[in-house]
Amino acid sequence: MNGVAAPARAKAGAAGLRRGSRGFGARYRIQLWGVGFILPTVLFFAVFKYGPMLWALELSFTSYDMVSAPHFVGLDNYRSLVADPIFRETLLNTLVYIGGSTVLITLVGLGLALAVSTRVPGARHCMTAMFLTNLMPIIAVCLVWRFLLHPHGLMTQLLHPFGVDRIDWLTKSTTAMPAIILVTVWRFAPYFMVVFLAGLLAIPDEYYEAARIDGATALQRFRYVTLPMLAPILFFVVVVAALLCARIFLMPYIITGGGPGNATRVLSMLIYETGFSYLKMGRAAAISAVLFAIMMVFTFLQMRIYMRREEAYLR
Amino acid sequence: MLDSKSRRAKPAVDRKTRRRVLRGLGAAGAGAVVGAASRWSFAQGKAPINLSFWTFDNPQQRPWLAKRIKLYTDQNPNVKVDFQWFPFGDLGKKLSVGFATGTAPEGFVSQDWFMPVWLDKGLIAPMDVSRLGYSSMAAFTSDFAPAFVNGATKDGKAYGYPLWFYGYLNYLNTKDFKQVGLDPVKDAPKTWEQLGEVAKRLTVKDGGKFTRQGFKFAMHAPAWTMIQFNPILIGAGGSWFDASGKCTVNNAAGVKAMTVRASIARQYGAEDPADTIATPPLPQLDWFKERASMFFCHPIPPTLIQAQNPNMASVPYYSEVQYPGFQPGKGFSSTYGFNLVISAQASKDKQEVLHDMYRFVMSDPVDCWKDTAPFTMARKSGWVDNPAVKAFPHMEEFIIARDEGVFLPRTLVYNELADAMHRAVQKIMLNRADIKASLDEAAAEVDRATAAYKKG
Numbered sequence: 001m002n003g004v005a006a007p008a009r010a011k012a013g014a015a016g017l018r019r020g021s022r023g024f025g026a027r028y029r030i031q032l033w034g035v036g037f038i039l040p041t042v043l044f045f046a047v048f049k050y051g052p053m054l055w056a057l058e059l060s061f062t063s064y065d066m067v068s069a070p071h072f073v074g075l076d077n078y079r080s081l082v083a084d085p086i087f088r089e090t091l092l093n094t095l096v097y098i099g100g101s102t103v104l105i106t107l108v109g110l111g112l113a114l115a116v117s118t119r120v121p122g123a124r125h126c127m128t129a130m131f132l133t134n135l136m137p138i139i140a141v142c143l144v145w146r147f148l149l150h151p152h153g154l155m156t157q158l159l160h161p162f163g164v165d166r167i168d169w170l171t172k173s174t175t176a177m178p179a180i181i182l183v184t185v186w187r188f189a190p191y192f193m194v195v196f197l198a199g200l201l202a203i204p205d206e207y208y209e210a211a212r213i214d215g216a217t218a219l220q221r222f223r224y225v226t227l228p229m230l231a232p233i234l235f236f237v238v239v240v241a242a243l244l245c246a247r248i249f250l251m252p253y254i255i256t257g258g259g260p261g262n263a264t265r266v267l268s269m270l271i272y273e274t275g276f277s278y279l280k281m282g283r284a285a286a287i288s289a290v291l292f293a294i295m296m297v298f299t300f301l302q303m304r305i306y307m308r309r310e311e312a313y314l315r
Numbered sequence: 316m317l318d319s320k321s322r323r324a325k326p327a328v329d330r331k332t333r334r335r336v337l338r339g340l341g342a343a344g345a346g347a348v349v350g351a352a353s354r355w356s357f358a359q360g361k362a363p364i365n366l367s368f369w370t371f372d373n374p375q376q377r378p379w380l381a382k383r384i385k386l387y388t389d390q391n392p393n394v395k396v397d398f399q400w401f402p403f404g405d406l407g408k409k410l411s412v413g414f415a416t417g418t419a420p421e422g423f424v425s426q427d428w429f430m431p432v433w434l435d436k437g438l439i440a441p442m443d444v445s446r447l448g449y450s451s452m453a454a455f456t457s458d459f460a461p462a463f464v465n466g467a468t469k470d471g472k473a474y475g476y477p478l479w480f481y482g483y484l485n486y487l488n489t490k491d492f493k494q495v496g497l498d499p500v501k502d503a504p505k506t507w508e509q510l511g512e513v514a515k516r517l518t519v520k521d522g523g524k525f526t527r528q529g530f531k532f533a534m535h536a537p538a539w540t541m542i543q544f545n546p547i548l549i550g551a552g553g554s555w556f557d558a559s560g561k562c563t564v565n566n567a568a569g570v571k572a573m574t575v576r577a578s579i580a581r582q583y584g585a586e587d588p589a590d591t592i593a594t595p596p597l598p599q600l601d602w603f604k605e606r607a608s609m610f611f612c613h614p615i616p617p618t619l620i621q622a623q624n625p626n627m628a629s630v631p632y633y634s635e636v637q638y639p640g641f642q643p644g645k646g647f648s649s650t651y652g653f654n655l656v657i658s659a660q661a662s663k664d665k666q667e668v669l670h671d672m673y674r675f676v677m678s679d680p681v682d683c684w685k686d687t688a689p690f691t692m693a694r695k696s697g698w699v700d701n702p703a704v705k706a707f708p709h710m711e712e713f714i715i716a717r718d719e720g721v722f723l724p725r726t727l728v729y730n731e732l733a734d735a736m737h738r739a740v741q742k743i744m745l746n747r748a749d750i751k752a753s754l755d756e757a758a759a760e761v762d763r764a765t766a767a768y769k770k771g
Contacts, residue, residue, distance in 0.1 A: 063771055066415030067436045071771075080767065086760065151589050152524060165523060171589035171745045257536075260741040261748075276408045277730045279432075280767065281415075 053292075059285035066281050077286035086262060087270065087287070093177065094246070094266045094291070098298075100181045101188075101245040106237055108185055109192030110230075114222075116193065117200045127197070130190035138187075142254035145183045146170070149255075170256050173263035180252050180264050184245065192237045199233035200226070235306040239299055246295050267291045361393040364668045367420035368396050369410065371403045371653075375616050376479065379686040380424070383676040390675075394668055404538060404595065407730075414438055414660075421661035422669045425475060427651045427722070428729045430466050434474060435727055440659040441472040446670040448678075459693050460718065466725055467654050475654025476673050477693030482716030483542060483611050483638065483648035485510075486599070490632035491517050491527070491608040503636040505643040507547075507575045510609075514585035517608040529585035531607035532576065533598045534744065537730075537737035543611050544736065545649040546721055548572040550641050555724040555732065562761035564736070565754035573750045577743055588744040603627070611638065611648070614689040614713055635712045637719075650720030652693050691717045731764035 060077055064070035081087045112130065116123045133141070148154045149169035156167050169179040203226065211221045227234075249268040252258055258265035267287055275284030370380055377400050388394050399420070401409050407429050413419030414436075425433060433439045449455040452471065456464050459477045467475030489499040495516050504510035514529030533539035548555070553568030563569065580586045586607070593600045602610035603623035614635075621628035640646030655673045657666050677683075680698035688704075691713050698704055699714070707713075726732060739757040742748035 065436070066411055067438060080763075084763065085756075151587075168589045168745070171741075173742075173746050259738065260745040261738045273734065276411060277734070278728075278764070279411055283767075 056285045056288050059282050060289045062282045062285075064281040064285075065279045066275075067279070070282060073282065077283045078290075080283065081286055081290065086265075089262050090265045090267055090270045091290070093262070093264065094294075096177060097181060097184075097248065097252075097266055098242055098245045098294075100178070101184045101248075102238060102242045104181065104185045105189050105192055105241045105245075106234070108189040109237060110196050110234075112189060112193040113196030113200055114226075116197055127190075127193070131194060132190075133187055134191045138250050139254065141183070141187060142251055145186075146255055149179050171260050173260055176256050176260060176263045180255060183251055183255065184248065187251075188241065188244065192241060195237055196230070196233060199230045203229045231306070231309055235302060239302050242298055242302075243295055246291060246298075361391070362664070364394045364665060366394065366396045366422060366665055366668065366672075368398050368422045369406065369413075369420040370398075370400050370424040371406045371426070372400045373403070374619065375687040376690060379683060380676065382686070383679075383682075384672065387672050387675045391668075391671075394672070396672075402595070404536065414658075417660075419658050419660060421658050421665045422672070423656060423658070424478065425654045425656045427463070427466055427480075427653065428725065430475060430654065431725050431727050432729070433656065434469050438659055439474050440657045440661065440666055441474055442476060442657065443670060444473055446667070447476055447674050458695055460695075462722055463650075463652055463693055466722070475656045476677065478653045478655055478677070479687070479690045480650065480652030480693035480717060481614050481691045481713065482650040482718075482720035483546075483613055484635040484712060484716050485638055486602055486610050486612050486615065487634050487636060488602065488605060488608045488627070488632060489634050490627075490630075491605070499634055503634075504609075504639045505646065507578070507639050507641065509643075510639045511578055511583035511585065514579055514609060515583040518585045525587045525590055525606075527605065528587060528590070528601065528607040529583070530579050530609040531586055531591070531593075531601050532579065532588070532611070532744075533593060534588050534591060534741070535593050535598060536595055537733035539598055540737040540740050541723055541733045542649045542651070544572065544576055544740070545723055546638055546647055547575055549721045550645070550647065551575065556726065560765055562732070562758040562765070564761075565751065565758040569754050570751050573739075573743065573754060576740070577750065580744060581747075597623070599623075614691065614716075616688065616690070635709050637712065637715060648716050648720045649723055650717060651723050689713050727768050728761060728764040732761050735760040735764075 059070060061072060061074060062070035063073045063076070112127075116127045150156075151166050151168050151171070153169075155169060156164065159167065167175060169175050207225045207229070208221055211225050216224065247268055248266060249272065252264045252266055253269055253272075256264040258269050268291070271284045271287045271291070274287060275281050368384065370377055381398055384396050384398055388396055397420075406424075407426065410419060410423060410425075410429075419438075425439070444452055444455040447455070449458070452473065455473055456468065460480065463477055463480050464473075467473060467477060485504070487499050487503060492499040492502065497513065497516065502513060504513045510530060517527065517529035518525065519527040532543055548564065548569060551568045551572040553566065553572055554563055557563045580588055591601055592604065592606065597603070599610055599612050599615060600623070601607040602612070603620065605624070605627070617628055617631075620631075620633065627633055638646035638648040655676070657669045661669065677694070680692055680694060680696075681701045681703065683692060684698050684701070684704050688707055689710070692698060704710060723729075724732065735757040738760075739753040742753045743750055
């Protein structure tokens with residue numbers, strides 16, 4: 001019996017091997033198809049995103065006027081940036097802008113989402129109206145705000161009953177940057193409101209009910225239920241808003257032109273001016289590398305903070 | 316009824332026989348075919364040339380250039396021109412990017428202040444003045460204002476064919492003058508002090524708000540900051556650079572000039588630097604809308620005034636006078652102009668065609684004047700004595716402004732200089748920063764840019 005069973009097992013094993021090799025081949029073919037499908041995207045990113053990024057990094061070590069061939073200058077561009085007061089001032093402006101805008105976008109976005117989620121009659125219509133700010137062309141938004149923030153414009157008129165005669169929103173170095181931040185928040189907070197709203201709606205009602213039974217106040221429910229449950233969304237909003245603000249260009253460019261003096265000039269404007277107006281593409285690339293480093297550091301710090309919170313929460 | 320004899324007796328020329336009609340039709344047909352064939356062979360005889368040509372946008376100047384180029388291509392069917400235009404302030408940047416990416420046009424209009432950069436980098440080709448219709452280089456240079464043509468020549472060769480060239484003027488609202496009891500002719504300010512005093516009288520305020528500013532300096536763009544400050548600096552005895560190339564705008568003359576620049580707001584209270592409705596396309600908007608009584612501006616076409624303020628244009632209640640000076644009658648303005656140039660990257664045959672095209676474009680200066688008045692041309696010959704030109708109101712003022720004005724600095728770091736000065740003026744005028752300290756910062760910035768350019 002055993003003598004009969006052994007060859008049969010061997011035969012079955014060989015068939016299994018053949019099936020296995022056919023299965024392996026099929027899997028391999030499927031994998032090839034997968035690679036084929038994602039290849040255009042990978043190529044697109046390689047050619048149009050990472051390629052230019054690497055080239056820009058290489059350019060930052062050269063002197064390049066866009067006419068003659070670039071020549072290697074080592075760290076000269078970075079050294080000259082450190083010594084340049086305009087760059088230092090612009091870097092500070094950028095950090096102030098990113099910080100101010102990100103915090104306010106997050107707070108206002110969350111506040112609006114909480115207000116809308118209370119299901120007050122008309123809240124949904126308000127949400128639609130607020131979201132419309134994102135659909136307007138950015139150029140039109142900037143031009144309208146230029147008029148609204150004119151020394152005798154609507155914003156000043158609104159404050160007139162409170163004894164405010166005139167505010168030079170865009171022409172005083174103390175008010176110009178807050179004014180740009182205000183416009184940024186007006187523009188982007190409603191967008192992030194929608195993101196927060198999605199997060200709020202995903203929190204199960206049972207948690208709130210349990211908290212209520214335990215006697216938690218509204219503030220406590222927000223602190224101990226809403227905020228922890230919204231942490232991933234909060235992380236997403238802060239990172240995306242900060243990255244968005246780091247790349248801002250049109251708002252300061254159109255509304256104040258970077259002025260008065262250098263008060264609202266941000267790094268992306270300086271990159272544009274240095275590259276295309278002064279024909280110093282190597283130096284512009286060095287500024288881009290600095291901006292990229294800032295964004296990376298910021299994102300990394302945010303991730304660290306988020307991971308620690310997650311770990312603490314799981315413990 | 317005529318018999319056969321009498322029919323034959325009729326002179327042959329009067330007789331319309333079927334054969335003659337057919338012969339005539341045949342001849343006409345053959346003529347048409349030959350004519351078409353000769354045109355075809357003419358067009359085919361020249362190789363097709365495709366050119367690209369870029370210029371800046373302006374409601375009068377750009378359409379005139381487009382018209383002349385179209386006329387040229389109509390007469391030369393083998394030549395096709397891709398005519399493109401860009402906002403005034405963007406043209407230089409577009410050209411830089413074009414040269415960098417190998418997409419620069421074969422021909423373009425260059426603003427005067429960009430010529431040093433194109434020349435330094437060898438981006439524009441020398442021109443054959445004989446092909447432009449001049450017997451010699453001397454004949455070419457003598458047909459233009461020496462200072463202007465100097466900016467377009469290098470080592471005895473011409474690199475630009477001067478097109479428009481004009482000076483700035485002080486535009487007055489004569490109705491406002493009369494309203495406050497001033498005579499727009501006699502009381503037109505001739506010194507900077509007079510400008511302040513007259514502006515003060517013209518100013519109308521409602522509490523802290525200006526209903527009408529007596530005078531308005533442009534604050535909206537670095538280019539205008541340069542144009543308006545340049546004659547004050549030169550008039551004060553200053554200069555932008557010393558012989559070694561160091562920026563000297565922060566010396567005593569520079570501080571004096573900037574003090575004058577700031578005095579209209581600070582000393583006379585006749586303008587509000589923060590209050591303006593001017594935009595880059597329309598820097599004169601405050602003056603057009605009668606929110607400012609005086610404004611320094613390039614020649615303004617009457618059609619533009621008509622479009623913005625029909626009343627002002629139809630009465631008319633405006634006039635153009637020369638700039639004030641540090642001494643009466645010694646005022647002068649900024650001048651600048653434009654050159655037709657040829658890219659050094661253009662092939663030889665394209666360069667030749669561009670020479671012919673430029674010669675054709677500039678062959679009718681009176682037509683240019685009629686379409687673009689009062690923008691004066693750089694050339695001296697062929698238009699100033701024309702009755703249509705002479706009849707233009709205040710023509711002599713435009714010519715004086717052109718001939719006596721001072722050029723914008725010709726430097727390799729013009730954009731850096733303009734941006735640094737614009738920042739300084741904003742700090743001084745909007746934030747009441749110290750004049751000397753602000754100019755020191757600007758000069759240091761320009762010196763850094765110069766050093767970086769020299770380093771390469």
